[in-house]
Amino acid sequence: MKFFRSRGRNDAGTTAASPLAQAMSLYMNGRYAEAEAEARAVAEARSALRLDSHALLALSVAALAMCAQGRHAEALAAYDELLPVFGRTFGAEHPQTLKLRSDRAQTLVGIDRYAECEAECAAVARIADRGAGSLMHYTAGAARNGLIFALNKQGRHEEAEALARGTLAAHPAPSRLTLVLQLGLTRALNGQGRHAEALAEADRAEAVRRKTPEDLSRAETGAVELAVATALLGLGRAAEARTRTMAAHDACRAAFGPDHHRTVEAQALLDRIDGT
Secondary structure, eight states, X not given: OOOOOOTTOOXXXXXXXXXXXXXXXXXXXXXXXXXXHHHHHHHHXXXXXXXXXXXXXXXXXXXXXXXXTTOHHHXXXXXXXXXXXXXXXXXTTSHHHHHHHHHHHHHGGGGTOHHHHHHHHHHHHHHHHHSOXXXXXXXXXXXXXXXXXXXXXXXXXXXXXXXXXXXXXXXXXXSHHHHHHHHHXXXXXXXXXXXXXXXXXXHHHHHHHHHSOHHHHGGGTTHHHHHHHHHHHXXXXXXXXXXXXXXXXXXXXXXXXXXXXXXXXXXXXXXXXXXX
């Protein structure tokens, strides 16, 4: 659910010449522990420079990497420390501050604080909607992705479906954002017992994933497989569902570790299948 902008943008901290280029490259290649260590080294090296925003951005990358390793509570504590400093440094409605708020909110999913995630993602989306330009448009979409996830987790699948369809309509071009929105729609349909429709949407998500560069889709490792497995189980195809779930679990454990929320979700689905 966390988002980096594509390489080559002019946003602070994202160009090839940035001090954060190595940390971000490690993160996007799934080397999360190394990315965290590199980001912390950048932050330490630059923290003595007054008004140097790269030190703050480096700490936000470290928090992302912590979350990717399943250390959700630790990442949340890091975000809580960074947020007021980002507000003072960049401004309360700057894209960097809004991105940090969105990332922090979505970290709450990993510790089951779904209502708080919902409220904060909705607030970020409202603010971003008032801004101009593609970056604010993307930020609003990313925040709505978090909102869709939180709604689904609270069993409000009809609301999640409506929001997913509307947000997909606003972001039609295939991208990582489109991929996660498609997965949110699939989750909403599965939650309503509309498993045949969910399976069709999961197939569309897989098609988007194939069009998305690997470094941009890696953070969604196992997500499509879990969506497909849930739909297959709902259709009574338990053996196929178990094969898909095992593949998702193994991939998530290798990529993120045993404590990441998606690894935990895959294990829970395996337990459910084996208990039927």
